[in-house]
Amino acid sequence: MQAIHQQLQDTIQTLYRKAVDADQALDRLQKDSQGKFAAVFAADSPFTTQAKRFGPYVEEIALDWQALKDMTEEEAKAALPSLIKKIELALTTAVSYTHLTLPTSDLV
Secondary structure, eight states, X not given: OHHHHHHHHHHHHHHHHHHHHHHHHHHHHHHTTOOOOSOSSOTTSSOSOOOSSXXXXXXXXXXXXXXXXXXXXXXXHHHHHXXXXXXXXXXXXXXXXXXXXXXXXXXX
């Protein structure tokens, strides 16, 4: 289980960096009057958080990971798929936001 926790930590660190970039992209979109939405993820997503930026979602993932550390191995194995789904969704969405808002000179 220790290897899994280390991999989760590494992935969450990567997610944090991607989330910072995505939040900057969202700031640019909003500045250009294009970022008009209520939340990054829909209400039916696996997240309980509803926010216009990625930071709060990363925080939810980090809290879930910390809770996972306090669980028995059996409980952790049951909770792990939900956490992985959140991480995957956050990563793919954050990356897509940063790619959508790159200046055309960066797309070469």
